Amino acid sequence: MIRNSMRSSAVIILALLSLTACGDKQNTVAAAKVDQPQEKFAWKLVTSWPKNFPGLGMAPEKFAKHVNAMSNGRLTVKVYGAGELVPGFEVFDAVSQGTVEMGHSGAYYWKGKIPAAPIFSAIPFGMTATEFNAWLHYGGGMELWQEIYQPFGIKPLPGGNSGAQFGGWFKKEINSVADLQGLKMRIPGLAGEVLKSAGATPVTLTGGEIFSALQSGAIDATEWVGPYNDLAFGFYQAADYYYSSVWHEPGTELEFLVNQKAFDALPADLQAIVEVAANAVNESTLAEYNARNNAALKTLIEEHNVQLRQFPAEVMQTLKLHTDKLIAEQVKADKDFARIWQSYSEFLESMREFNKLTLQAYYENR
16 A cells, blocks of 8 residues: 555656656747847828828828827838828828828818718818717728729728817808808818809818918818818918808818728738727817817907907808709719718717707706
8 A cells, every 4th residue: 555655656756847847848949939129110190181280280290109109119100291201192102002001181181082082081061070089990980981992902090189170261251141142162072062052162282281282372262170280270360350260170080091901911910900009099189179269269359359250140051042052963873872961960960869868958958
């Protein structure tokens, strides 16, 4: 019995020694893997905005900073302003062709390529920023956005929202619909077509081109964003009348454009970092505009004697009628627009009813 007991003890000891050896070996292999240098990636990001421009231009800068910090330098993103590598209106093509890995712009600039693209930026009399983000993340909007960009090899991500935008800067007052006739105004997307239908002449310009065109008389009016950005561009030096009426861009979504092949080449953790950083910028950009606009408006009025105006009810009603007509035409002309508009409009209607009971009533009571 003693001999058998000794044999059993010896077997147990040998087994324990064997497991310990295996454990040491596994730990050594794991340590070796950790010590191995991880692949690094360097991306270029081009934008449609001037370099480091407040709000719009800083959104990609913040994104690059977040990505670098979260990845511990494994993925670095260098940001180029409009015209530094490619012109502002060629961002989409540069990303699609793989000339650069990323871009930052607005979807309504690509209407000529994708008729439904403006839905993912701003629709006249459409969703506010809060409503749009809800649709994007919980109403199927994000999936639809990815579908229409997929043929171009681009993965879209939310890139910030500038909130409700002012009606714009005008050299002459707008007192009636007649004052829109022949008006040359810088205004992109569907809103430009609405204004054209109402008798004006829409002009498409990048941000850096607007001031000189307004000052020289090449255009009679312009919209840009709102007080925060408009003060930075100095539009008060070229036009006297500033219209606060919100109609053309009630909640303007910006976008990150990611080359799909470049994204697929990243390991899973870096892919997650790109997506999380984009969402972080999307939230912080809207907060920045909400925080800065009122102070900037006060400066425009009190220090630069800007004349604040609102469009007459007749003008707003006319613009709404032309918007409805234009969207109906787009629905008939393009199946993707029709499909996405159905999702968008149904979600908007549900939000409209809920907001009547909550925020709208609260604002009136407050």
